[in-house]
Amino acid sequence: MKRLGLIAGIALVVMVAGALYMGSLYLGAATIKQETSFIIPDGASVTSVARDLEEQGHIASADGFIMNARLFGSSEPIKAGEFELKPEMSQGDILALFQSGDVVRRFVTIPEGMPSILVAERLMAEEFLTGEVDVPLEGSVLPDTYSYVRGQSRASLVEQMQAAMDEYLAEAWANRKPDIAVDTLKEALILASIVEKETGKPSERRMIAGLYSNRLKTGMMLQADPTIIYPITQGKPLGRRIRQSEIASVNGYNTYTRTGLPExxxxxxxxxxxxxxxxxxxxxxxxxxxxGTGGHEFNTTISGHQEAVERWYQLRRERGEM
Known part of the structure; x- marks a missing residue:
């Protein structure tokens, strides 16, 4: 009996030692040589992921990883996505990362005043997005920096940008001042798009909005140059001076030939x-x-404006632009 007990004790020690050894391997470093991305497709299992890790040289043994994951890992499922693996990670760290869903997030920036045709082009240039995307409705995208994950569709990212615009518009409209020149959210968006294109100085935005509000209220034409350009290029830079024929063109956008806001x-x-x-x-x-500084001179009278125009022309002549 003593001998059987001794044998059983030795066997238990061996089993515990073996388990500890396996655990030390699992908790020890993997074989990741440098920071690298690893992609888990939808529906992948621990077994298939372990095989991929072994094939890519990130672990020594897929079978060992699977066994240790069952013995020492949590019961949480692994998540799909792109993950960043680092040299100091253990196999346990790798599994925990996959279970956390802490995927690599990428970013795309839509600057203020970017027309929708360029938004579509920018999204199509993002190689880690998928699918085609139509040009969004002009004014429907809120300029901002957006995160996305590898394999996300371009269409879903546009939906995110449009939802952000809808949310902001609703919030801003609720806080509008009384007696403004616009009666609807659409009108506010149209006038804001003109203000956006008319100045590169953030400090001027409210002043330009006030000027155009005055013109709308008095029935004056807005005479905003960017509204001439839009039907020609869909918002892209014109790359040349505006022609007299374009100034005289009658369409739904040209505020030199129509009163009120563009369509x-x-x-x-x-x-x-x-x-x-x-x-x-x-x-x-x-x-x-x-x-001449990127900003504007404002006037209340036509005579003061004409003097300011002459100063601008003189400056352009001195610069060799005229």
């Missing part, structure tokens, strides 16, 4: 331009012209 937005305005339209500067200004 639709001419770009995707950012939050600040939308906010400026809904809370414009209190001003009597009706005219503006570039001042």
């Amino acid at each position: 639709g937005p001419i770009t995707n305005p950012g939050r600040e331009s939308i906010a400026a339209v809904l809370n414009p500067e209190a001003t009597d200004a009706l005219f503006m012209v570039a001042d």
